[in-house]
Every structure is written in C-alpha cells, then in structure tokens.
Amino acid sequence: MTYFPRWVFEDAVKKYNGDFHAKNLNSYSHCLHLMFGQMAGCKSLKDISLVLKSIKKSVYHLGIPVAVDPSSLSKANETRDYRIFEELGMWLIRKVRPMYAKEDIPDVYLPGWEIFAIDSTTIPCSVKLAEWALGKYSKGGVNMHTVLDLRGSIPDTIYVSNSRWHDSNFLDVYEPYKWAVYAMDKAYLDLEALYRMHVNQTYFVTRAKNPMKYEIVSSNFNFNPNTGVHGDHIMRLTGYNPERITRKTCVS
Secondary structure, eight states, rough: TTOOHHHHHHHHHHTTTTTOOOOOOOOHHHHHHHHHHHHHTTTHHHHHHHHHHHTTHHHHHGGOOOOOOOOHHHHHHSOOOTTTHHHHHHHHHHHHGGGTTTBBTTTTOTTTTTEEEEEEEEEOOOTTTTTBBBBBBGEEEEEEEEEEETTEEEEEEEEEOOOOOOOHHHHHOOOOTTTTTEEGGGOOHHHHHHHHHHHOOOOEOOOTTTTOOOEEEOOOOOGGGTTTEEEEEEEEESSSSSSEEEEEEEEO
C-alpha cells in the first residue's frame, strides 16, 4: 500500500460522507478488504472474510485493523457511496496511463497510436437477491462492457448494463477517440455505429458476420499466406451508408 494515494481517497470519503455512522468498518478498511479479495482471487465476500480471519496475526500488518464478517461487508457494499471508489479508480487510471503510453504491443507496430480492445463479460447475479438484474433465460446477471487500453492493459471505460442489452448497443453510448484503433469481436458489428466511428476518423478492426452485405472492389494478392492471411480485399458495404473498407480474411 506504499503507492496508495491515501489523500485522494480521504478527500473522496469526506466529499461523499463515506464514514457517516461507520462503526467497525470505515471506508479505508472497506477498500482494503475489497482490494485483498481481488488480489487473492476470492470469489465471494465470505471467501474474503474467511481468508482474512485465517491469518489474524498478519491482518494488522496488511493495514486492516480487523477482519469483519461477510454481513458487514455486504452492508457496507449496499450503503456506502460507490463514487468514493470510482473517484479513486479514475485518479489511478489518469496517473498510470501516461506511464505506458509508449509501451510496445506484441506483433503490432503502430508507434504513437492509441490502440483499444472492446469486449464484455456477464457477471451472474441471484434473481432472488437482485430482481433488477433479470437476464436471459430467467437467469440473473449484468453485462460489464470494457474498453481496454492495450498499452499497459489499463481500462479506459467500464459500462454496466443488464444482461439483456446487446453488446452492439454499447457503441451508441461510447464516444471513441480520434485517430485511435479499436479491436472488437463480431458482437459489435453495428454498421450504423461503425460508420459514425469512420466519420469520427476512428479506425476499427472486427470480424464479419455471415449475413453482412458487401461487394469486393479490388483485391491485393501480395501477402504471405504463412501469416494466416487468406485474402486481402477492399470492399464496399452495401448496407448502411456504404463506404470502402479493407477486409483481410484470416485464420482465427
């Protein structure tokens, strides 16, 4: 915790009154519990509590005054303002990203370019405990859409939605950077959204869906098939606002 910006965290606690009526679990201790659970690979609040209580003699040296029960952690997660941790996370991201701005990406030679990956993951939830998180097939869950800066693997944007929300809808609420490259899978293939990225002078790399309508304008046969590339074509989309784009057929 040597590099933990305690003053930033305490400012956020005062701003959002995070320690109001706090007894045995203040905001700082709460944050340490959650950070320990993340680094130790704990899968539940019960895991965090059990592991910390099993190392009672070392807990104090970790900076945690006392290990609390899962019910206390659950209550703190429910009542404490999330913006305290959000402001801490955003400050850390702004601090760390410039440190990795020139870091090389394996097999990619684009010095000076910002390169991002967009993907989502589904976090399962109990329908009984979180009725608002009703997802597909009567199961509970939320989708976490993440824009990851590949130089340093640092998250740039995280957006949480219900699990019924299709991945491509994320492109309607996200504002991409100019002169940046975004890699995404075919779940994000929304031609209207991708055209907006094109108009914004943003580059994207994605996989094509089988029903996608296009016509090949020209082909380039000067490529090495040993790299996994099967074809290199300039094509024109015949769907929403047709534009010429480059298509490379590769082995995935």
